[in-house]
Amino acid sequence: MKRIVLASLTLACLPLANAAAETRHFAISWFSQATYSNDHDCSQGVHPAVEEVYLRYAAKLGATPQQVAEWRRKIMNGDEVRDLDQLIMNRGRIDGKPVNPYTHPASVVDLSLPGLDGKEGFGFDLDGKGADQPGSFQDPETKERGVDHNLYRALGCTRAFRGSLASRPTYWAWAWGQLKDSQPAWLITLEGADLKKDGPVTVGIDRAYEYLRSNSDGSPRFDMAYRVDPDPRSRNQFKGELRDGVVTITEHGKLRLLQNPLVSPEFNLKDVHLRLELKADRSARGFMGGYTPWRPIYWGIAGVGFGGEQQVTGDVPGFYHLLKRYADADPDPVTGQNESISATYYIEAVPAFVKDAGAPTPQVTRR
Amino acid sequence: MSEAKMKKSRLIGAAVVVAVAAVTAVTLLPGSDDHKFSAGPSVTRRLTAEQYRNIVQDVFGGDIDLGGRFEPDMRVDGLLAVGASQVSITAAGMEQYDAMGRAVAAQAVDANHRDMLVPCKPASPVAADEKCAREFLSKVGRLLYRRPLTEEQLSAYLTAASEATRITGDFYQGLGLSLASMLSSPSFLFVEQIVEPDPEHKGGFRLDDYSVAAQLSFFLWNSAPDSMLLSAAAAGELQTRRGLERQVKRMMTSPRLEQGVRAFFVDQLRFDEFEVLAKDAALFPKFSAQAAADAREQTMKTVLDVVLTRNADYREIFTTRKTFLTPELGAIYQVPIFKEGPNGSPDEWQPYEFAADDPRGGILTQVAFTALHSPAGRGSPTLRGKAVREIALCQTVPPPPADVSFTEFENNTAHGASTARERLAAHATVPSCSGCHKIIDPIGFALENFDGAGEFRTTENGSPIDPTGEIDGISYRDAGGLGQAIYDNPAAVTCVVDRLSARALGRTPMKEERKWLRELRADFEKSGHRLPALMQEIALSDALYRVGPPKAAPANRLPPTEEIITAELERHHE
Numbered sequence: 018m019k020r021i022v023l024a025s026l027t028l029a030c031l032p033l034a035n036a037a038a039e040t041r042h043f044a045i046s047w048f049s050q051a052t053y054s055n056d057h058d059c060s061q062g063v064h065p066a067v068e069e070v071y072l073r074y075a076a077k078l079g080a081t082p083q084q085v086a087e088w089r090r091k092i093m094n095g096d097e098v099r100d101l102d103q104l105i106m107n108r109g110r111i112d113g114k115p116v117n118p119y120t121h122p123a124s125v126v127d128l129s130l131p132g133l134d135g136k137e138g139f140g141f142d143l144d145g146k147g148a149d150q151p152g153s154f155q156d157p158e159t160k161e162r163g164v165d166h167n168l169y170r171a172l173g174c175t176r177a178f179r180g181s182l183a184s185r186p187t188y189w190a191w192a193w194g195q196l197k198d199s200q201p202a203w204l205i206t207l208e209g210a211d212l213k214k215d216g217p218v219t220v221g222i223d224r225a226y227e228y229l230r231s232n233s234d235g236s237p238r239f240d241m242a243y244r245v246d247p248d249p250r251s252r253n254q255f256k257g258e259l260r261d262g263v264v265t266i267t268e269h270g271k272l273r274l275l276q277n278p279l280v281s282p283e284f285n286l287k288d289v290h291l292r293l294e295l296k297a298d299r300s301a302r303g304f305m306g307g308y309t310p311w312r313p314i315y316w317g318i319a320g321v322g323f324g325g326e327q328q329v330t331g332d333v334p335g336f337y338h339l340l341k342r343y344a345d346a347d348p349d350p351v352t353g354q355n356e357s358i359s360a361t362y363y364i365e366a367v368p369a370f371v372k373d374a375g376a377p378t379p380q381v382t383r384r
Numbered sequence: 385m386s387e388a389k390m391k392k393s394r395l396i397g398a399a400v401v402v403a404v405a406a407v408t409a410v411t412l413l414p415g416s417d418d419h420k421f422s423a424g425p426s427v428t429r430r431l432t433a434e435q436y437r438n439i440v441q442d443v444f445g446g447d448i449d450l451g452g453r454f455e456p457d458m459r460v461d462g463l464l465a466v467g468a469s470q471v472s473i474t475a476a477g478m479e480q481y482d483a484m485g486r487a488v489a490a491q492a493v494d495a496n497h498r499d500m501l502v503p504c505k506p507a508s509p510v511a512a513d514e515k516c517a518r519e520f521l522s523k524v525g526r527l528l529y530r531r532p533l534t535e536e537q538l539s540a541y542l543t544a545a546s547e548a549t550r551i552t553g554d555f556y557q558g559l560g561l562s563l564a565s566m567l568s569s570p571s572f573l574f575v576e577q578i579v580e581p582d583p584e585h586k587g588g589f590r591l592d593d594y595s596v597a598a599q600l601s602f603f604l605w606n607s608a609p610d611s612m613l614l615s616a617a618a619a620g621e622l623q624t625r626r627g628l629e630r631q632v633k634r635m636m637t638s639p640r641l642e643q644g645v646r647a648f649f650v651d652q653l654r655f656d657e658f659e660v661l662a663k664d665a666a667l668f669p670k671f672s673a674q675a676a677a678d679a680r681e682q683t684m685k686t687v688l689d690v691v692l693t694r695n696a697d698y699r700e701i702f703t704t705r706k707t708f709l710t711p712e713l714g715a716i717y718q719v720p721i722f723k724e725g726p727n728g729s730p731d732e733w734q735p736y737e738f739a740a741d742d743p744r745g746g747i748l749t750q751v752a753f754t755a756l757h758s759p760a761g762r763g764s765p766t767l768r769g770k771a772v773r774e775i776a777l778c779q780t781v782p783p784p785p786a787d788v789s790f791t792e793f794e795n796n797t798a799h800g801a802s803t804a805r806e807r808l809a810a811h812a813t814v815p816s817c818s819g820c821h822k823i824i825d826p827i828g829f830a831l832e833n834f835d836g837a838g839e840f841r842t843t844e845n846g847s848p849i850d851p852t853g854e855i856d857g858i859s860y861r862d863a864g865g866l867g868q869a870i871y872d873n874p875a876a877v878t879c880v881v882d883r884l885s886a887r888a889l890g891r892t893p894m895k896e897e898r899k900w901l902r903e904l905r906a907d908f909e910k911s912g913h914r915l916p917a918l919m920q921e922i923a924l925s926d927a928l929y930r931v932g933p934p935k936a937a938p939a940n941r942l943p944p945t946e947e948i949i950t951a952e953l954e955r956h957h958e
Contacts, residue, residue, distance in 0.1 A: 226723070232665070234665040234666060238670060240718045241711060370719075378722055
């Protein structure tokens with residue numbers, strides 16, 4: 018382990034309790050919704066393939082059973098179905114007229130595809146309602162009950178969002194693969210008196226100027242240097258504690274990070290929870306949870322359009338209805354519609370050197 | 385261009401090549417046997433790839449794309465610069481040079497460059513203009529051939545340019561085709577030494593004025609003489625002590641000196657081997673192509689900082705903690721090297737000094753050396769130890785026996801051995817292996833804290849690494865101790881003097897030149913091992929410019945060409 022010793026008189030003059038004697042930095046090298054898919058979590062089955070969903074839409078939009086059967090036959094044969102494609106690409110209806118379903122998802126008929134009804138899911142008891150709260154999960158790692166993670170309930174039975182920590186969900190593998198090379202890296206900074214011992218810590222979560230740097234085999238690179246972007250929209254600090262090598266946030270505030278329009282222009286999380294395990298190889302992994310606005314999640318998915326819907330995500334407007342249905346926080350005062358959804362993200366991070374942009378380079382001593 | 389026209393232009397080019405080769409072939413005037421001084425033979429060196437690039441850049445500018453591949457060089461007595469006098473050009477290589485020459489020439493006269501490079505405008509762009517062509521070809525030819533073109537040479541090129549212009553209907557294309565043939569001429573591709581009787585040593589020979597200029601410039605700048613040096617040669621200044629000193633002083637203060645010093649260390653450190661360096665990405669994921677390029681440059685910058693920027697003791701290259709790093713390298717060295725430019729901009733080099741207690745110090749501990757002298761999947765005390773002896777001390781280590789088996793060493797845990805030291809201990813029990821291993825492995829053990837890609841480690845296969853080592857009876861605790869031992873080793877001084885001299889001569893110094901080498905070494909030590917001082921003394925040495933008689937050719941030896949053999953056979957049939 019390395020320590021960064023800031024040879025600063027200013028720091029030396031601060032009261033000891035406020036002086037961070039040890040700092041560790043990380044660059045987030047993997048970020049995705051935390052999923053725990055298994056054979057028993059979708060009692061009504063995993064959502065059908067997108068072609069089958071299209072045929073259901075077609076039926077709802079007035080196609081005859083013969084038409085649907087013919088389209089099914091053609092799809093099975095690998096033949097083109099341009100008339101079906103045209104219908105699906107404009108399956109929204111406003112005043113009876115076809116509209117783009119991705120930009121007008123509310124205009125698309127809700128197929129009422131089911132959400133996940135399994136018992137286990139990663140996350141935190143965000144609302145503090147405890148173990149017996151209906152619809153809550155038990156965390157498979159901590160065994161904590163009363164876990165709120167409705168984003169997993171909403172999307173957990175759709176094919177692109179199924180996966181585990183080891184077997185990445187298709188959507189997130191695709192999205193993170195795009196994001197990590199197109200948005201500046203996200204950084205985690207831990208400060209504490211002695212990060213080898215239990216005690217209070219400060220957790221900083223910021224955005225870098227630089228992209229995450231990868232190795233020649235695509236794996237994230239350890240020990241790269243990143244500068245912190247001073248933009249206040251991506252500066253976050255929380256009080257937390259380190260216990261048995263696991264960092265948690267003890268004062269749950271708001272997190273805001275600039276992201277990438279590919280997924281979402283911003284990542285916002287309210288009532289932030291963190292459980293970050295510091296590993297022996299100097300990397301870290303863990304979970305970050307809270308409530309996040311669900312509409313930006315939809316727009317991030319919707320950006321893929323008709324092509325991406327077929328290739329990656331599956332039924333896009335269906336996500337709109339699922340997210341809206343499972344949203345569980347921040348009700349709109351007029352409509353009563355919840356605008357946020359409980360969510361937990363799985364993160365992996367590699368050790369990094371970090372400094373504020375413009376600050377002098379810290380001296381490093383090897384111990 | 386039509387096929388017929390191309391064929392014709394090629395024929396013209398080939399004719400010019402032959403004609404020029406005939407005129408500029410090495411001219412060794414007959415000499416008597418009564419000379420009493422010792423001097424080595426003249427040499428003819430093939431341009432190295434870097435020299436070719438430097439000349440093109442010097443003559444035509446840095447934006448000319450060569451777009452070709454060079455013949456492989458050959459290392460002799462530790463240096464490619466010595467091997468350059470023992471290589472030829474294969475038929476396939478000649479095709480490459482021809483293609484490069486055509487590419488360079490086409491760019492030099494294209495619309496983007498002609499206004500800058502061609503010093504005149506033709507009367508008509510579609511017709512031959514001998515006056516303008518003469519002006520351009522004589523100017524460029526002097527720089528490429530390192531001496532003024534003879535009237536016969538120039539006339540041949542003018543005829544070729546004129547004929548090509550007539551065929552193509554384009555003055556610049558004609559000029560370009562003539563220039564292309566110049567670039568594939570032996571007079572350009574080979575640095576020939578033309579000798580003349582030495583008036584100061586009766587019966588002896590010396591390089592002629594222009595050969596002196598080339599000797600100087602390829603040694604100090606790794607490129608062809610500039611116009612000023614050629615003018616000094618034309619005026620006969622280089623044959624006078626004062627004139628030679630004036631030019632050497634000018635060249636030593638030129639920014640191009642760095643080019644020459646770089647070339648020496650690239651050769652001496654065998655950095656040409658970076659072209660084939662690869663690491664197993666699964667084992668050393670940080671070692672990217674960029675990391676390799678940066679590592680090579682890091683060591684070059686470290687060396688140049690010691691020997692040129694700071695003009696410090698040469699031996700400091702083995703101990704200095706001052707270096708230069710990029711963010712890419714910072715990750716491998718596990719130290720913070722932050723970008724300074726905007727995101728996405730190229731990484732900048734930044735000075736960095738390793739702490740006194742850091743295991744890094746000197747070029748032997750840098751990624752370039754440790755990674756270059758390791759196999760793709762692991763480190764190697766043997767290869768590293770051998771490289772230290774051969775590169776830093778100029779010693780020769782024999783190759784392993786032909787029937788040696790590496791299987792036990794390759795097996796990381798053979799006989800319960802976890803570390804390379806343990807595995808090599810078992811390997812060294814084989815009598816035919818132990819002789820060499822005992823003089824090279826203990827050197828390399830000191831570098832075992834650096835894995836096969838040069839990253840620091842304290843364990844191997846879970847076992848702690850013991851970095852103690854020994855060289856020629858001097859023991860040390862770690863890599864820093866090895867660097868200090870090399871610093872203190874007199875062989876390191878002798879090594880750089882010998883190799884630098886060999887580079888300047890283009891050949892290995894002869895037995896008769898030992899006295900000169902001893903003097904160089906003594907003066908080098910007196911200067912505090914300042915490399916520029918050594919280079920200057922070499923550049924001013926008579927030994928560089930005196931030439932002895934050629935060795936007698938073996939009797940009845942036929943030149944190994946098909947044409948001759950065929951002729952012999954025909955005679956036999958008659």
